[in-house]
Amino acid sequence: MLKQAGVRDVRVHDARHTAATLLIEQGVNIRVVQEVLGHMRVATTERYAHVSTPLMRDAGKRLASALWGES
Structure with a gap:
């Protein structure tokens, strides 16, 4: 039925x-998720959410900016 509907199994x-x-x-706080x-x-939620x-x-750019003032 899924195949006929074109929906992935x-x-x-x-x-x-x-969803996580x-x-x-989208920037939703981990506690809200x-x-x-x-x-x-929250440790369970952290296992669900993949980076x-x-x-x-973005994290690398922010760290570089904080350390060396680079953007």
Whole structure:
């Protein structure tokens, strides 16, 4: 049925990981993401959210700016 509808076969659980990652990428605080996902501990939420390459680049640029005044 999924194939006929053109929908990828993924687990519902995978959607939670995607939601966590997308929320973090949009700048939503990790504590808010924790509440959205219903996790008791933020450590659980941190395991769900995957850091994207653009966020890593941004972190590197910010660190360089803080250390050497580069943008």
